[in-house]
Amino acid sequence: MLNIDRRILAHFDFITIILLIPLILTSGWLIFEIHPVLGQKQMVYTSVGIGVFIAVFLLPVRRMLWMIPIMYWTGILLLLAVEFVGHSRLGAKRWIEIPFVHFTLQPSELIKPAFVLMLAYLISRNPPPRDGYGLKDFAKLSFYILLPFFLIAKEPDLGTATVLALLGFGVLFIVGVKWKIWVGLGIAFVVSLPLIYTQLHDYQKQRLHDFVGEKPSYQVEQSIIAVGSGGFFGKDKEDATQAQMKFLPIASSDFIFAYVVERFGFFGAFLLISLYAALIIHLLLIAAWAEDYYIKVVAGGLSLFFFIYMSVNIAMTIGFAPVVGVPLPMFSYGGSSFVNFMVMFAILENLLAYRFRYLYTDTGKKSFV
Template identity: 30%
Template sequence: MNDRQQIKLTQGIDWPVMGLYTALVILGLLSIFAAEHREGDNVWQNIVHLNKNYARQLMWWGVSLVLATIIWLTDSKFFTATANLLYAFGLVLLLLVLGIGKDVKGSHSWLVIGGFQFQPAEFTKLCTNLALAKYLSSLETDFTKLRARLIAAALALIPAAIIILQDETGLALVYLSFFLVMYREGLPGILLVIAFSGIILVLSALLVDKNILFIIFSVITALVIYFNRREIRRSRARLLLILAVWGFCSAFVMFVVPFAFTKVLKDYQVRRIEVMLGKENDPKATYNTRQSMIAIGSGGFWGKGYLKGTQTRFDFVPEQSTDFIFCTIGEDFGFAGSVLFLGLYVALLFRIIFIAERQRSTFSRVYAYGVASIIFFHLAINISMTIGLAPVIGIPLPLVSYGGSSLMTFTMLIFIMLRLDADRQMVLR
């Protein structure tokens, strides 16, 4: 290959994203190795025979790079043309899981093809992102209309609903990240305020006695009515609105939340939330979170050093290579190393947002924001999970946690974005 051909092949690629992607994958491999390696292990033999997760992750990275190369050599128009078809294919895979899926650690969300285990819920994030970008970039879509907003919401919530039926609530929650994309494209901010207010109401109902909450709501309502008495005299509708909000909040914390926690959520889901809130004292229920925080805290400021962590290397921390991979980083490299590690994610997110904003195509912009939202959601929940700020719901750390389905999906997400960005001079709505 001559220099001119090589320049053409790599022309338009965003090297900062490539560098950050590579750095995170390599750090993930090193972290998985640190969590699994024991004195006396024959590393080369483990790699050749795929005996360890770090060996299998290295293989999955190789497969991911092959997929990345195929994507890079594909015309970007292919992704706009096949977006809806891929979304339909993703839904079919999710439905197949309900019928012929395999249970893995209590989650009925895996397909087994030969000796290969595959989690369609991961891949369908990519399909949903493409479909949402396709819909929002359509000339027929007026996102200021309620109908368009409901269709966009349905695109995100339909796969999430199917995934919930697979007992994979964690990954289903990730699909809420697409509402951040919709907000960027014009979804009213008041809806996000209402959503966050709902979360606060749920937490309040779990932490404070419902009768006390009723009194608090009533006092606040009385004060609001008093300070707005002049406006209320001119418009009775304002009074009705205030009373409606008071009635909704009171009914929500006194009846809806208790009903959901006793009749809707499963026992293990309730326990995980109670562990997060510090209301669960059963040592078995709190074990994972306690060991995770002990491991991270034991790293101190500078860490114990690579391969010198005791909590992770002696298997005190559960799921060290997947959900709790951050514990290995926190223990080995301490607070300083953890901040630098998280800095890579922050840099990646800001770079993706920069790429999104420079797009000339609505499809490319929406898709790039979808990539950023998915990564952010995974990162925020996984880190919060390991330090006790969120329930343990089994969400991997992007590009770092062990898992072929996860690594391949995030690789494809990023490289489709890079391909679209490289062709941004081709104006497509």
């Protein structure tokens, strides 16, 4: 029988788990309301995610840190493989089909944990000076951020690529970079905007045109109707016609926030956003207080993941951002994103619970019998 050492439990972060549970339970409930078959599948994804969380948490992560570059470069090779043997869907080449078993992998999802861990690995081996990283170190770290960005953007999947870039540079901001570099980077980005626009695909340009146009796209228009019809306390399931009568597109994934507002109104939306805010702030506090750069980067990276995904998804839903395939984290329907987040949370919990070396001694090993 598994007997967890009390010293491990003493350093386990229960607050994060307490904040995640209502997200997961509410998500499963609403997805089942929208589409029972998808709800059943989401229950399977949740079970798999919990199993993966337990398995990763019990691994001796700190003894396996040497594997991080292997994981990162394997992810890069898979992204390169997409270009040559990738499987296309709806005009995007993002998947690799495994022969004989008819199972597909999406390398842009698989690389996310390795991406965060690679930043932690590099920063831990070369911590920033008191006044922050200089140009040379910033350029080196930027290479590891921009390499997957360009490979994923080429698929094309500009939404995921942009999230990774924002996450990577956000982590560097948390860790510390000289302010002059940020000013120069901001000026370079603004100047290059016309060039960036010319490199966009036609459907990406169309999304921008829909966003700045007087009339929103059909998807956003139906989403705004759902949001507006929810009132302060929302509607019963039978009266939530935007989702139940299939007017609201992709109600279980990309536009699930609109269904939340239709069902539970402004009050429910406020509670959901407050829950996300509490989780993000909690993770940022862990990152701020941690002296261990692995904990700092993983906690900071998770907080940025949640903030970026949540902000873009909600802004998209109410017409304040272009429509991109960015899910509401740990809430929208889908297995790969959910399992990825569970992997990263398990790694963070492991780093926190086992952050003292004595827990890896022979005495510590006796706690698992």
